[in-house]
Amino acid sequence: MAGVNEMEKKLAEYKCDTNQATCLKLVRFPEDIEDESTTFHPEYSHQLFGDDEVAFGYKGLQIQLYYTAGNLSTLFKVKYSAKVTETFDCVEPDDVEGKIREIIPPGFCCNTDDFITLLEKEANFKPFGSLLHTYKVHNVEEGADLTYQIHKVDISCPGFREYHERLQTFLMWFIETASFIDVDDDRWDFFLVFEKYNKDGETLYATVGYMTVYNYYVYPDKTRPRVSQMLILPPFQGEGHGAQLLETVHRFYCNSPKVQDITAEDPSENYVKLRDFVLVKLCMALPSFSTEKLAQGFSEEMAVEAREKLKINKKHARRVYEILRLRNTDMSDEEKAREFRLEVKKRLFGPYRKNQRELTKMRKCLRPEELASHISQMDTRLQHEELEKSYQEVLAEYRRVLERLAQA
Known part of the structure; x- marks a missing residue:
């Protein structure tokens, strides 16, 4: 042994x-x-x-x-x-x-x-596709502003297919459930971020990150772009490139009357944080999200304006409203804090209400012991505890977005 x-x-x-x-x-x-x-x-x-x-x-x-x-x-x-x-x-x-x-x-x-x-x-390498946006980021180490560009590319662009095959290998290392896409489907859009830099007096370009978006058909004549993959390569993370890329992509699709709204496929926690920040930044400029209107609660006007001008769906518009409402609420004022809490909890309570409705339907077809087990799951005290826990988690998420907004 x-x-x-x-x-x-x-x-x-x-x-x-x-x-x-x-x-x-x-x-x-x-x-x-x-x-x-x-x-x-x-x-x-x-x-x-x-x-x-x-x-x-x-x-x-x-x-x-x-x-x-x-x-x-x-x-x-x-x-x-x-x-x-x-x-x-x-x-x-x-x-x-x-x-x-x-x-x-x-x-x-x-x-x-x-x-x-x-x-x-x-030195012969140049970014693929058409230039959508140029921006600068201050680099502390170099003590200078570095220039970045965001390009939109189609798979038909010469040399891009082979380049994309090399680029997508990074997904396997940095996205937990990554898979390679079928690039021959022409509904894919590709967006790339590049850094412009100098080497021996020549201008060169470095790959920073990218996003793939799939355009789903929506009856009768619209499309719904869905963000599939997004990756900023590790040497460039934490510099704001993800926000620049997502905002640029949003603005690109906003210009198309054919686009219904923009969604994301199985978004990660980090992507949701990024999306919250970008959408809040965009919606702050909309009249329906003004300070006076925020105080009156979430409205159909907000949902419509967010969808028509920024291609944001109603669910995301509601989340943006809550973040901006928190920004305008003095949480040290008990009454105002209570109003905000009830407003958010009313939305969070939706799934519980749905369960109650389903339970009412089930009463007719369940045996007594089955019904008892379902009722025990719907214990009111437990509901309140879960609701409070969900509220505190949402509040922490919203505060992180507002902190980033203040820094920006």
């Missing part, structure tokens, strides 16, 4: 955390290749390496996936200090290289010199 435990211990030394082992880079200069500070790591690797995010069979495993900053030409190498087959017979290591090859398109280099040759051609 001791021998088995000893063997397990030795084999455990050949397990590597794949999030740590995977090293990603966006390379602008040849010296970035050896510079540890330019490396970043995935948040997730379970789609390739299983739920435990472990690769077996190597010591000191390093999966290098380096991309040129603009065109995303790729260098792929697998390094390790020892392999399990060097010590143990009949034990196979995981096919790490095979797993990575499943997601990266062909045409990558395995040699650093070849990669540097591709890096030298970056």
Whole structure:
């Protein structure tokens, strides 16, 4: 038995955390290749390496996936200090290289010199598609304003299909339930963010992030753009690019009379925070969301104006109203705080009311013991506790949006 435990211990030394082992880079200069500070790591690797995010069979495993900053030409190498087959017979290591090859398109280099040759051609890379928006962000480290551009692209744009195949590999590392899309469906719109920078006196472009939007048909003659994927690459996160991108995309669709409203597919918590901030910023300029009108409660006028001018649906318009109402409410005034609380709880109570209506219908067809179990689930005290908990969570979310708004 001791021998088995000893063997397990030795084999455990050949397990590597794949999030740590995977090293990603966006390379602008040849010296970035050896510079540890330019490396970043995935948040997730379970789609390739299983739920435990472990690769077996190597010591000191390093999966290098380096991309040129603009065109995303790729260098792929697998390094390790020892392999399990060097010590143990009949034990196979995981096919790490095979797993990575499943997601990266062909045409990558395995040699650093070849990669540097591709890096030298970056001056030829120009952003795809048509320019929608240019903005600046102050960079503290460089003590200067950096320039960014947002472009809209169609898959038919020369070279874009291959570039997109390289770009979408990042989804696997940073979006928990990511999947690749069918780009041959012409209902997809692509929006990309690029940074303009100088290298040896030349203007170059670096990829910052992107968004894909699918245009669903709405009877009889409208479309409903649905945000599918959105990713700002880690070196650029926390600089406000997500808000710039989402606002630009919203404004793009606002100009189309064919668009009913804009939605998102299975939005993450971070995306909802971002959307709250952007939509509040946009709605503040609408007459129906003026201070006087906010005090009178949520109105059909707000819902209609938000939809017609900004393509915001009624549910999101209501949320914006509540955030702006909170902004205008003196929460230290008990009466005003109570009015706000009741206004939000009235909306939150909707699902409970629906349950009550369903229960009334069920009384006719349920056996007594089944009915008793449903009634116990609808215990009034429990309802009030759940409602208060939901209210406090919503209040915290709204306050975070208002803090960001104040900083902006």
